[in-house]
Amino acid sequence: SLSQPEREGMFHRGPGLNLTSGQYTAPIAGYYTFSSTLHIGRREPRRKGQGCRGSRLRVLICVQSRCQHNSNLETVSRLESSGDRFTISVTGTLYLQAGQYASVFVDNTAGSPLTVQSGSDFSAILLGV
Secondary structure, three states, X not given: OEOOOOOOOOOOEOOOEEOOOOEEEOOOOEEEEEXXXXXXXXXXXXXXXXXXXXXXXXXXXXXXXXXXXXXXXXXXXXXXXXXXXXXXXXXXXXXXXXXXXXXXXXXXXXXXXXXXXXEEEEEXXXXXX
């Protein structure tokens, strides 16, 4: 059954996704392909001369909030010194038992606070059991 979208441009099919918690709970055990694209903005303008060297952003999709290598998908992006908005994507396949959940985490090593902006997405599709 197709449920009513929360806002224009969104679709939500099936019972697994909880938009409040940001978690997708697997209704049955199987291999799921996950994808997330995050639009990330700096919350405050960078001060002139503020270093950005070495700043990187990790985005992970983790099972049961455990982000060890065998239970996550991960992408790392260097933050360019120019620009106040970045787009970063992570996609891949994870095996979930029935009732396990997956969610997106952002690890920010940049010195400035970042916010996830509207238009970001997170999806899960059952590939097979």
